[in-house]
Amino acid sequence: MADVSDNKLINSIKSAFKPGKKPGADETQHKFARRENLIVFMAAFIMALSLWLIVNLNGSFNIDLNIPVEPTNLPENMALTETFPEFVQVGISGDGWQLFSLYNDPPSISITVDEGDINLFEQVRQRLSYLQGVDISKVQPLLLSVDMEPKISKKVPVKLHTRLSFQNRYGVIGSPKIIPDSITVTGAESLVGDIEEWQIKDTLKLAEIRENIMETISLEKARPLVELSIEEIIYTAEVSEFTEGETTVYIRTRNLPRGQNINYNPSSVTIKYDVPLKQYAEVSRIKPYEVYVPYSKIIEDSSGFVTPDIEQTAEEFELRLRSFQPKAVAYFSVLDQ
Numbered sequence: 001m002a003d004v005s006d007n008k009l010i011n012s013i014k015s016a017f018k019p020g021k022k023p024g025a026d027e028t029q030h031k032f033a034r035r036e037n038l039i040v041f042m043a044a045f046i047m048a049l050s051l052w053l054i055v056n057l058n059g060s061f062n063i064d065l066n067i068p069v070e071p072t073n074l075p076e077n078m079a080l081t082e083t084f085p086e087f088v089q090v091g092i093s094g095d096g097w098q099l100f101s102l103y104n105d106p107p108s109i110s111i112t113v114d115e116g117d118i119n120l121f122e123q124v125r126q127r128l129s130y131l132q133g134v135d136i137s138k139v140q141p142l143l144l145s146v147d148m149e150p151k152i153s154k155k156v157p158v159k160l161h162t163r164l165s166f167q168n169r170y171g172v173i174g175s176p177k178i179i180p181d182s183i184t185v186t187g188a189e190s191l192v193g194d195i196e197e198w199q200i201k202d203t204l205k206l207a208e209i210r211e212n213i214m215e216t217i218s219l220e221k222a223r224p225l226v227e228l229s230i231e232e233i234i235y236t237a238e239v240s241e242f243t244e245g246e247t248t249v250y251i252r253t254r255n256l257p258r259g260q261n262i263n264y265n266p267s268s269v270t271i272k273y274d275v276p277l278k279q280y281a282e283v284s285r286i287k288p289y290e291v292y293v294p295y296s297k298i299i300e301d302s303s304g305f306v307t308p309d310i311e312q313t314a315e316e317f318e319l320r321l322r323s324f325q326p327k328a329v330a331y332f333s334v335l336d337q
Contacts, residue, residue, distance in 0.1 A: 062093045063103065065090050065092060067108075068109070072113065080188065081149050081190060081191065090138070095134075098131065107128070113148075116145070119142075120142060152192050153192070156185060156195055160199075160204060164205075165208065166209045171242055172237050176235060178235055179233060179235075183228055183229050199222075217233055240276040240318075242274040242277065242320070244274060245319075249290065253298070255294060261333070265330045269329075270325050271291075271324045272322040274320040288319055289311065
């Protein structure tokens with residue numbers, strides 16, 4: 001009988017806390033009551049937490065804080081050779097409320113730099129003396145050794161690696177530009193003296209290009225104690241659609257001795273090239289290439305055939321040699337009578 005009574009009691013408790021509609025109660029009123037109970041619980045919890053903080057934080061505590069530090073008052077003509085620590089560990093004792101505020105928002109401390117050993121304990125204690133009722137028990141590291149060298153500046157070119165791919169028939173006109181193409185680096189003599197160029201770490205990668213390129217690129221400080229005169233550069237390149245051009249040029253002989261003449265068969269070469277669309281009309285009115293055979297090549301040949309050299313003479317145009325025919329021509333020498 002006892003077991004039966006216990007089971008009935010357990011089932012009654014479970015049914016009382018079971019979510020859902022209470023017998024004889026409206027479902028909307030039930031939801032409102034649950035929300036009201038939750039609000040009351042949260043308010044009680046916040047009040048209890050506040051009372052706990054008021055009671056406990058009124059006491060005295062000891063904590064260790066990582067406080068940010070930065071060097072200051074460096075001589076204008078000197079520079080550090082090693083990085084300054086970003087934080088120092090400070091042991092602090094005092095009122096709980098004040099320590100709670102310090103823990104959430106530790107102040108940054110400026111450390112006066114002198115060559116040799118710096119007493120961090122004394123400087124940190126002096127900088128935090130404005131805090132009433134707070135004692136500094138320790139600072140780690142206690143002493144900091146600082147090395148400095150004469151500061152120098154040097155102008156070096158900027159180096160950027162690129163990996164560019166263009167849409168079919170598109171390409172760059174002229175040479176891409178880096179603006180500015182050089183920067184000034186400043187720092188300790190031993191750190192700056194061996195810098196010959198400033199190489200940007202990341203490669204510029206662009207694909208399916210068909211428009212002019214203008215990319216702003218940040219300069220990362222690969223060496224933390226080296227200052228850069230600027231923070232970013234601009235990479236620009238003019239992009240154009242290319243079309244195919246064709247021209248036929250007669251073969252000439254260079255450095256031909258007096259009294260001698262060389263004839264070729266065939267006597268001309270047909271050249272196919274790519275040209276920017278906007279330059280096509282102007283290029284088609286001229287002979288942008290010269291075809292020639294050095295006389296020394298004929299002297300050294302024993303087969304009766306030579307491959308002519310192709311030279312672009314219209315250098316103001318952005319031409320790309322595609323092919324030329326024929327690849328080799330026969331030749332024979334004609335002596336003047």
